[in-house]
Every structure is written in structure tokens, then in C-alpha cells.
Amino acid sequence: MVNGHPAVHSVIPRAPRRAVARSRRRDVIAGVLIASGLTWPFLLSSVLHIPWWAYLTLAMLGGALRYDAAPRDKSPHWPLFGFVIVVLIYTLLGAVVLRMPGYGSEKAWHFLLLALAAYLVTFRQAPLTIDLDRGLRWGLGLALLVALGVVYHHRDLFLETQRYGIAELRQLFAVTGFPLAIALAGLWALPRTLRPWSLFAGGALLLLVAALEIFVRGRFAALTLGACAVLLVLGPPWQHFVSRLFYACGLVGALLLLYVFVLPDFGESYQYLEALIQHPLENRDLLYTFAWRGFMAHPLGRGIGSFAYSGMLDAYPHNIFLEVGYELGLPGLLTVVLMYGMALRRLWRLWLSPPHRLLAALLGVMMLYMLKAGDIATWAFQWVYLYMLIVATPVAPTWPLLRGEALR
Secondary structure, three states: OEOOEOOOOOOOOHHHHHHHHHHHHHHHHHHHHHHHHHHHHHHOOOOOOOOHHHHHHHHHHHHHHOEOOOOOOOOOHHHHHHHHHHHHHHHHHHHHOOOOOHHHHHHHHHHHHHHHHHHHOOOOEOOEOHHHHHHHHHHHHHHHHHHHHHHHHOHHHHHOHHHHOHHHHHHHOOOOHHHHHHHHHHHHHOOOOOOHHHHHHHHHHHHHHHHHHHHOOOHHHHHHHHHHHHHHHHOOOOOOHHHHHHHHHHHHHHHHHHHHHHHHHHOHHHHHHHHHHHOOOOOHHHHHHHHHHHHHHOOOOOOOOHHHHOOOOOOOOOOHHHHHHHHHHHHHHHHHHHHHHHHHHHHHHHHOOHHHHHHHHHHHHHHHHOOOOOOOOOOHHHHHHHHHHHHOOOEOOOOOOOOOOOOO
16 A cells, blocks of 8 residues: 555566567677777787778677667768769779779779678667667777787887887788777766766876877877867866866876876887977878869869879878868768768767767767878778767667756
8 A cells, every 4th residue: 555545566568678678788789899890900900810800790790789670860871872972983984984093993992892881780770778878888998908908018119119110010000090999999988977076087087098099109099089088078068167177177287297207208109299299290281282282173073092193102181071072072072071060960969968978979089080091991881880870870769868968
């Protein structure tokens, strides 16, 4: 009896309860697999003799576990479809009309195969849930431990690069992929709440991972994580702003201590950082200028892979917008702008909701990296996968967006 009334017990059938438990376990497992599959190709290639692409099957399996045939908004798919169509058209033109050398066709098919693999396992995903977030965090935490082990194993190579030779470093590591993988793994530190102490702890951990990035010559990744720490601690959103400002001053002090007392012990990695401070663009301003002028001279593009035959030392301009503008012209550039616009809108909304910040940060780090390290084929699996998983997949009604409200 409850207050004089007979107690009413809600009976939940065992079968649906078991189905819910299975679904939750599935999302956790899928999250671990996805995080591992997106990071391990660049972390373990220097330690285990396993082809880098073999690790992508982990993310594909994770995506397949979350397959859901429910109808949903298809608008985020259209810019990606448009970009793929443009790549196909310019590949055919290059092969039939322009008689392009082999690099262009290799680059095109490399992109198309990786993008297709990512799309097939993400185009019909179950809604994003807190259990998927939990699995992603576990997977990223595991990836960060793997990264620490790999860095420690090769510490002498980073401390004394000149003695061993930069060629050996490039042979062992994907010198841009390795810092990217560590940056993605470091997002494990992002808290789910706006409590000032949690924000301070998350920001401090991000700065430590940024210091690790300096050690492995990942300056851009370090800057990205530093900016993420600033946004995390100071906002938006701006609840508890006075406390957060106080903690931000503490983080600035910690950063200065790292720079003065810790980074100089990083050997030649620190010397590399000092050289980059004096020449921040690493002569990439020449690539950017050349690519921009090439686009303005030929706004319809010169064919995929054509930048490699321009006479510049690099095969691509290290910026997805300039690369696509130079090679695929206005049609390709328009589709990339639309994809980035959709990604930015989704990223902003997820960042303003503390429980969903990990998703926003994963998408943001990946899309920012394409402004520095692309070509389109190198990271095709990663950026297509995260675009489809985070931009094109709705949030589950059981895990509502908080629209910037503090989760207490």
C-alpha cells in the first residue's frame, strides 16, 4: 500500500529489457571499435608489421554493428555525393582527354575506395547515444595509452633525429598521421559537464597531450588541442565564467612552466619547435600562393593529381580548399564548402551541449587537419567516416541536446 492506495508495479517484459541491454552493449563495443579503427593505423604501423589499412576494418565493424534502416534526413549526404561525382568526372576527363600521368588516377581511386568503405558502414547509423559516447571514450583512452607506449619505444628517434636521420623517422611514422591520431586520442579528456573543476582537469590533460604532440613534431595538432583547451575552459557556453577565468589563469601558468622547464628537454623536437616559431608556415605560403594563382587562372580545374606535376616540391598544397580548387575547380570547391558548412553547423550545436562535446571535438579536429595536411585521399576514410557518423546521424531522443545548458 502507498498512501492508502494499492501499489502499482510496472512490469517490463524481459525480452524488450534484454533487447535494450544488448543495444547498449552494442553501442559501447561499436564505440571502442570505431575509435580504435580511426587511430590505430597511424599509431601501430611502426611497431607491428600489419598493413595500416587492416586496422580500418575495426571501424568498419563498429559501423556495421550500428546499422539501422530507419529513414532520416538525407541532406548531409548530398554535398558528399556531389564531391564524389566531381572526382569521378575529373578522373575520367584526366584519363581520356588530358592523358594524365598515373599519379592522378592512383590518387582518385585511393580516395574513392577509402571513401566508399567509410560510407557503406555509416550511411545508415542508429542514432547517437550516450553508450556510443562511452565506448568512444574507452577506445580513445586505449589509443592514448598505445600512443604513449609507441612514443616511449621510439623516444631516442625523436630526441636525436639528426643522428638517426629524418628519413628513418618518415619511414617509421606517418609524420602527419601520427600526431593526428594522438590528437584524436587526447580528446578522451573532454568532460561531459560544465563544472569548473572538471573543465580545468580536462584542459590540463589536453595541454599535456599538446606537449606530447610537440615531442613528436606535431605542432599543428598541439595548437589545435591548445585552442580546444581554451574553448573548453573559457567557453562557450559561459556558465560559471568567473571560476572558469580563474582556472584559465592557472592553465596559462602551467603552459608557461611546460614551455620553460619541460619542452627544452625534448631535444631536437624542441629545436624543431623553435625553428617553426621563426618560420611558422614552413614555406607552405609558397604552396598556398601557387595553388591560389593556379585556381584563379583555371577556375574549372586542371584535373585530379595535377598539382604534383606543377613543378612544386610537394604533391599537394596541404589545404583541402586550395587542393580541390586547383585540381577540381569550382564544382569541387563548392561541394567542399557545403560539406564544411554543414559540419560547422553541427559542430557548433554539439559543442554547446556538454554531453556531446566529444563528438564535436572529433569532427572539429579532423576537419581542421584537412586545412593543413590533406590531400583528399590520405585521410579519406577518417573524414568521410566522422562526417557521416556525426553530421549525418541524429542524436537519440533518449540523449537530448541541452542547447548550452549546464549539466549538473
